[in-house]
Amino acid sequence: MDTLVMVAQLLLGLSILVGLHELGHLLTAKMFGMRVEKFSIGFPPKIVGFKWGETEYSIGAIPLGGFVKISGMVDESLDTEKLSGEPEPWEFRAKPAWQRLIVMLGGIIVNVLTGVLIFIALVYNRGETYYSRDQVIEHGIVAFDIGQQIGFQDGDKVLDINGQPYESLSDLSSGDALLSDEGYYTVERDGEVIRIDIPRGFINSFSNQKSMSQFIDIAIPxxxxxxxxxxxxxxxxxxxxxxxxxxxxxxxxxxxxxxxxxxxxxxxxxxxxxxxxxxxxxxxxxxxxxxxxxxxxxPYVEPVQRKYTFAQSIPKGTERAFSVVILNARALGKMFTGEVSTKNVSGPIGMAKIYGDTWDWVKFWSITGLISMILAFMNLLPIPALDGGHVMFLLYEMISGQSPSDRFLENAQKVGMVLLLALMVFAIGNDILKIFTGG
CATH class of the missing domain: 2.30.42.10 (PDZ domain)
Structure with missing residues (x-):
């Protein structure tokens, strides 16, 4: 039953996000008079579907994705036979480059808006509950295995991160802190102020949710x-x-x-x-x-509870949403340098574990909002077969005045699909390895 709950949450979250992403492409394409042949949540074989106007809407049996097929566009279907003739007015290739660019950005924009709106709603409805810096300094911390590895001890009072004051206990284990270059904590111990350096690649110690609980916590009698x-x-x-x-x-x-x-x-x-x-x-x-x-x-220490008005929730929620993108961009960059391990790449099994085996709507929407922002970021990467690949070629066309040939786009699409398939296999392999190693 626990596994079913995890899978159900993953499928629901992905279906919402993929559906909205593809809807962004569909609406912008129709806005510019392009013909949309198919709209699918999930990949074939088709489970159920119907046709409304010129578009066939369907749900596929493979739920980890979706697609929109726009006439006159080289996409993952690699159906290029219809591109041999002159462009028809309703085709993607017949439209100005700026319109095609907006269509390709449509899904990314919708994912960003979805993520931002989810975080705004969560901030407005839930506010924040946290242990403040003042409470951490007053009561000290408990250091667990991972915290002790870098030098923390029970009773330490953490004064700042990288020389700057922090707001809450969770900031001490945030990606912003762990990904910082030459990062360090300033700690008061037995009346003496000392420095605890954050080792290069220390973020790799936090490979799962359980490891987060093995770092530090506020000392609460x-x-x-x-x-x-x-x-x-x-x-x-x-x-x-x-x-x-x-x-x-x-x-x-x-x-x-x-x-x-x-x-x-x-x-x-x-x-x-x-x-x-x-x-x-x-x-x-x-x-x-x-x-x-x-x-x-x-508990002898009560967390701080802070509420926000709707007006206050807008910038706060937006900041939270985009901080996800910034941290993922930094992590990806450090992955290329070897500082962040590729073992942190997770596939659908890892995502299901993040949702957890209990159905908590607040947690569900928090994770769905986070994934929405990550999907937007990943889709913007300049890899053929992703929206970012199409955006890259369209920007080239707009700057140079020359569009890549259909043959080139077709081959680029094939290369991109091989890269994405390899990445998916690698991510699923990581998930399976973590199951057997307890990661």
Whole structure:
């Protein structure tokens, strides 16, 4: 069932984004009087479809993409027989270069607008919930395995990143920080200010969501607030204000310690030590397969909650959306230099894992908005068979006054398709490798 939820979210998210992307091409083509022969979400074989006017609309059996077939255009179908004659007025090739450029940018523009609107809506409806810099400095951090590898220690107070103050705890593990050149953290430890350098390629340590939880967290002491009557500790005589102080003799000081030890002991029985005032007692407790025991806690540190008006949400959401593009561009550049590992390239399996095995609409739209911006960026790359490849050739035509031959465009399309197929095979191979290696 968990796998079905992941697959369902991936297919729904991709269907929305691919449908809107191809709709951008269709609407701009029709706006300039071009004939659109086919509009498909998914690749053949066709599952279902209908014809409305001159266009056949369909859903294909292979859901990882889609296409729009515009008359008189060299596309992935490589159907060039109809291009041998003189251009008809309704054909793509008969239109001015600037109109063809807008058509090729139509899908990218729609993906950008979709991503921006999703982020604006999320900011407006959800606002922000985060631990602030002041809270991190006041309470210090807990350093896990990955954090300890670069020199963090429990109790460190992180003052800034690259000499600049940050806003929230999540900024410390953001792509902006991890991708910075010669980046570093300034830390106060036992009254002394020290520097912790961010090693070259350190971002490769964050290959999955689990690894993010192995970096650092704010130090949050906690106590029991409420007992779930159906939980695994309902039979114990626990009361509000009791504290968990150890699990299997491992000391528990902060909530992050507690979460980590439960995740390490899912579906197992542990010896859990509680404290009530001066009294200390130990009981056997079954940890659920989801890493819970059925208690609600009172943290001693409450996150900052910030709401935005609709007017404030527009620039904030737009900034978030485009930051995704900027970070992906930087990561791609560092991938060519070897600083970012190509193992970070994920295919459909990796994308499904990002959506997760529980259906959370806020998370669904957050990831869908992120993927929409990434799709826009990737489609703009000057690779034949992508929109960016067509844009590159059209810009050449507009600057030079000469258009590439249909033969050249056909061969370029073939090369681009081979490159994309190789990239897809590589990405899926990465996904499969991560399954067997636990990545």
């Amino acid at each position: 906690f106590e029991i607030r409420e007992i779930d009557p159906k939980g695994n500790v309902a039979h114990l005589d626990l009361k509000e204000g009791d504290r968990v102080v150890a699990v299997n003799d491992k000391p528990i000081r902060y909530f992050s310690d507690f979460k980590q030890v439960l995740e390490e002991n899912t579906a197992l029985s542990v010896q859990m030590t509680f404290q009530r005032g001066e009294e200390v007692f130990t009981e056997p407790v079954e940890v659920s397969p989801k890493g819970t025991i059925g208690i609600y806690v009172n």
